Amino acid sequence: MPVVHPSPSGSPLSDLIGSSVVTLDDVSTGQILELLHQAQYIDAHRSTVAHICDGRVLATLFYEPSTRTRLSFETAMLRLGGQVIGFAGAQLSSVSKGESISDTLKTVSNYVDVVAIRHPKEGAALVASRAATVPVINAGDGGHMHPTQTLADLATLESRFGRITDLTIGLCGDLTFGRTVHSLIETLCRFGHVRFVLISPPELRTPRYVLDRIDANPTCSYTEVDDLTAAIGDLDVLYMTRVQKERFFNEDDYLRLRDTYILDEDKLRLSKPHMAVMHPLPRVNEIAAEVDRDPRAAYFEQVKNGMLMRMALESAVVGDALPGYEPLEAKEVRV
Template sequence: MLKGKHLIGPRDFTLEELDEILNLAHLIIENPKEYSKVCEGKLLAALFYEPSTRTRLSFEAAMHRLGGSVIGFSEANSSSTAKGETLEDTIEVVSNYSDIIAIRHPESGTAERAKKHSSVPIINAGDGSNEHPTQTLTDLLTIKLLKGSFNNNVIALCGDLKFGRTVHSLIKAMSRYENNKFILISPNELKLPDYIKKEFLIENNIEFIETTSLEEGLKHADILYMTRVQGERFEKYEEYLSLRDSYILNREKLNLAKEDMIVMHPLPRVNEIQTDVDDDPRASYFRQAKYGMYVRMALIAKLLGCV
């Protein structure tokens, strides 16, 4: 039973529980009207201390489409944080008003802190460069629907692998399935942190290579996961400027890839995927964003016990 559980990281749920959520999301996609009132009377608090478009709006759309309601804020300055209120106090109060809380914060570890002060389920909607588990659920649903299996994939991850919480969470999730291999494409300055390589790849005997070449990685990938270089994570803006256009996927480069490869991106994109890729059948990032709403519907419904 998932009712009442928190989601802080993608490994909080067993593979069976993940399947339960993904299968429900698929059912909702096929028959959304059947689920349009299952959470009627329930209230989601969306506490977004960091700017967001897709994640925040998909949470709000998900709750409304389930028949529930939403309260919250979209930036820290519009909350009592601006007056000096602690995260812990905010959670203590808001959990008295709501049935479930989605929280996004620029500092790593905040969702884990919030969990300890909440009387209702906490969903981590992204905490710093740490985790983004609902994006991972979105990614898993996309892979399930477009590739058919979580096993036997070559997954190329490109761009900001150092700060990219979506990358960190996806590696942690896909390392649980059989015979997956990883191609890690990044500048030397943005390589995947050693602790993730050690704990989730090396210690699990999962094959991976590191390269600075997008073209080389493209040739072998079943899934290409592009990411933007995140300017907000850099202390020196000049360093960001020197790295932001390290990788740019265009139609010419895509010609090097397999015909059945899929291109994913957590969005927003900046310049790392050119618009001439958008009408290629392998471009999956806008479908991926749509799936995000459905998988959050399934997650909310399960954690609240609505289905």
């Protein structure tokens, strides 16, 4: 590691130095709160942190394309003063030329300080993290689960409400196959004190194992409904997801349901004035463009928060402290 980087101390994040983040289970609730706090500090002190990763190099190893995610990881490192190498899906052929993920990671560990990996196969990030001698961050593997999307979602709750608990959170659309939504529910249940309103057609309900996670925390609860219009008035947060045509048995069902799950100004008028509309992006037509102008629209803030959380996470795992940052007081985390 070319340049001297003082390590942070007195912070739960010091345990993250050198660690890989394959799922959010690799990060404690205390560490998540600390990362949320750091993201806000970073946003308010961009000049202060602009060189803390001087001399660091990030590798973005994207075995399938995901431009949005790749650019977020890369910008995060560049805005910390570090550098980036890598490949995106299209250049994959030369990498996969008979070489195992393990060998690629052992090779790349000689070049960089931290790796962000995206791979179509579930488990690839875990394999990568075991072979690498530097921290590996999962940027999505199999079913497109990736922990930093959930961190972006939490950061958006924090910046809108000053908290990630004591909220009524509506999740709307495809709740069967939407891994983003499952990951958010599971992580929120680690903190507790959340009421979920699960809004979907009967064909696309939340799977039992996710509901079990909610049931397991007595401070959390859920209701399942299929009418967005009826439910929207109670929500602090409306998290929209794509409803993919191919999930339906027939065209008629799709057409009948589609409009029900499109958020437009008419439906938005029924919601609380401070409700936050979220979406993992890219959207197709689940949210009408007219909604963008409404102050409740928070989905482009999620993009910014994703970058900030990746800045916090990348600096944490390589061990570069944020100058002037004071860690949260050690506080009992509710679980």
